[in-house]
Amino acid sequence: MKKLLILTMSLLILTGCSKDFLDTQPESTINDEQLGTSAAANKAIIAGIYSALRSYGLSIAGNHEDYGHKSILSATDLMSNDELMTKSSWYGSFYNYLARTQTNSRSKLAWSMYYPQIKVANTVIGAIPADTDDASLKSLRGQALALRGYFYFMLARMYGPTYVGNEAKLCVPLYTEVSLQGKARATVSEVYTQIEKDLNEAVVLLNGFTRANKDGLDQSVAQAFLADVYLEMGKYPQAADFAHKAKQNYTLLNQADWNTGFYDITTGNETMWGATITSAQSTFVASFFSHFDNTNDSGYAGGLGIYKNIDLRLYNSIPATDYRKKAFVAPTGNPLYPALPAFANTKFRDPTVDSGDYIYLRSASLYYIEAEALAKSGNEGAAKQLLYDITITRDPAYVLSTKTGAALISEIILQKRIELWGEGYAWFDMKRLGVALVRTYTGTNHPAFGRLDYAGGAKEFTFQVPQAEVDANPLIVQSAL
Numbered sequence: 264m265k266k267l268l269i270l271t272m273s274l275l276i277l278t279g280c281s282k283d284f285l286d287t288q289p290e291s292t293i294n295d296e297q298l299g300t301s302a303a304a305n306k307a308i309i310a311g312i313y314s315a316l317r318s319y320g321l322s323i324a325g326n327h328e329d330y331g332h333k334s335i336l337s338a339t340d341l342m343s344n345d346e347l348m349t350k351s352s353w354y355g356s357f358y359n360y361l362a363r364t365q366t367n368s369r370s371k372l373a374w375s376m377y378y379p380q381i382k383v384a385n386t387v388i389g390a391i392p393a394d395t396d397d398a399s400l401k402s403l404r405g406q407a408l409a410l411r412g413y414f415y416f417m418l419a420r421m422y423g424p425t426y427v428g429n430e431a432k433l434c435v436p437l438y439t440e441v442s443l444q445g446k447a448r449a450t451v452s453e454v455y456t457q458i459e460k461d462l463n464e465a466v467v468l469l470n471g472f473t474r475a476n477k478d479g480l481d482q483s484v485a486q487a488f489l490a491d492v493y494l495e496m497g498k499y500p501q502a503a504d505f506a507h508k509a510k511q512n513y514t515l516l517n518q519a520d521w522n523t524g525f526y527d528i529t530t531g532n533e534t535m536w537g538a539t540i541t542s543a544q545s546t547f548v549a550s551f552f553s554h555f556d557n558t559n560d561s562g563y564a565g566g567l568g569i570y571k572n573i574d575l576r577l578y579n580s581i582p583a584t585d586y587r588k589k590a591f592v593a594p595t596g597n598p599l600y601p602a603l604p605a606f607a608n609t610k611f612r613d614p615t616v617d618s619g620d621y622i623y624l625r626s627a628s629l630y631y632i633e634a635e636a637l638a639k640s641g642n643e644g645a646a647k648q649l650l651y652d653i654t655i656t657r658d659p660a661y662v663l664s665t666k667t668g669a670a671l672i673s674e675i676i677l678q679k680r681i682e683l684w685g686e687g688y689a690w691f692d693m694k695r696l697g698v699a700l701v702r703t704y705t706g707t708n709h710p711a712f713g714r715l716d717y718a719g720g721a722k723e724f725t726f727q728v729p730q731a732e733v734d735a736n737p738l739i740v741q742s743a744l
Contacts, residue, residue, distance in 0.1 A: 319546035322375035336687025343689035371729035405468030412461030445736030506633035513626035524612030526619035585658035
């Protein structure tokens, strides 16, 4: 009863505060010419984008799955083989793949998050001259370009096909300036050409820029974005190069820090980008930890038993000597959390209850990007060493891999799935690599409403353009059901 009372009070507070969370776009009477020379005005606009990325209700009003960029990373992970939810509730439409269809309101979660922020970024990019000598304006233009490039990358991977072999197919509309007119879908090649151009320019402009905190982007984050883009494009030498560069000033978490709950972007020196959440900025039950912290009885996961668990096969693939296995409840239970079912995650925990930070990007991800890219570039020796360098910090019994070819790639991806479980990588890698969705295996721990099987490369791995966009833009051609 206490759990339900707390949850009900939170819902009432959230409803009463929802209008405040919607008010994240900067407003100004400054003209275009003044904007092009005003670092303060452009800084405020960029700050508005960062604020929007952690805000509630900007895409789907009143939807508790909509709390910004982190919610999209979370939604896609629930579409993978590796994660499950024990009850059909919030996020259930993603878990059972209904969210991808045009008439489902969830299909616009990412569309209505990233396109408005692209429009805001276009304001800054259009105002600041590309050849400006002002260091402050350079860094602001660089951030805007990095954000725009990354937002298009997210949209392209969700609403378009994979890059390799599909370059001439339709992707998403491409807007590089503020426009009131809808556009047709650009090709995959056109979208990725723009992404690549934006991120490369951002890397140059952000050279020497020091950010105030990890809520904003710097050159290393832009390089990390570019590494992921090049991996998607099959440009493996470039992917390895940028992944290597991006992680240079970061250190991997030790065991103690890895097990603190991933709620504080200042823990250790592994987080590259995230959002600081204060109690004043809290979106209460419409938040990441409400949905994914199984140990907190005031949120959806712990409070209502809508647990987010690891897939049985992935759990069994983690050696007993690997401390990451302890982030999930064993079949015999966990004495620290006796109420939790087997395989429930304890990886994500927010001891503050309402002000856990959002971590968007960790340098650990770059080890796997670089390792995969090196292996696919023909440098398997370096790939094995890099995989060893990170895995030995998680599993002291790990030995240097002797695998080659496809088996080595599989090992790299497996370690990536273990390390980054619940952080927004698994489904995108499944789509990129053509891995099938298989949840109906013998002994499966996926509940009946999520037992789906789709072949690798199936149409179900692509989101349809939301119905609202189809209705408003006659130039849109819809993808197959």
